[in-house]
Amino acid sequence: MTRSEMDLQAWAAGYNAGAQGKAPVEGAYDNYSFHCGYDEGAADRAQAVDREKAVLSFIEETFEPDLIKVEDFELFTHGKQVMDREGKFMLVFFDLLADDVQQLFPDEVLH
Structure with missing residues (x-):
């Protein structure tokens, strides 16, 4: 498996977890960030919920x-x-x- 294929798999794992509302997979890309124990996208998602509520x-x-x-x-x-x-x-x-x-x-x- 090439490095590009590994990166694509990591991105897909994170993206799919986020789309299903599951906790992000460590070391995988989600639709906002690369996870290294910190979910940078959580603030963005919370802000989107607040905007929808508004x-x-x-x-x-x-x-x-x-x-x-x-x-x-x-x-x-x-x-x-x-x-x-x-x-x-x-x-x-x-x-x-x-x-x-x-x-x-x-x-x-x-x-």
Whole structure:
């Protein structure tokens, strides 16, 4: 086995463990870092969870839950499409540059 093949196997082992929510494999790459006993990606994953919670909290605080339908909108970071009963919708997402939840009304952008 070549060094490249060993590196690829180590990366795959770490990536697959992370994707399954398992503890990282020591000496394997995960999708963030090379593990040498320290999980650098844990802070990034925790921050992503916090951002997702911020988007969902904004939606819960702004709308009556039984009057809207919420779907994932993956073109934006933690994006959600919020649609009302009339079929009008807005996008709610976490803006990484502003470090805050933002909303976008596609009808206003298109006109």
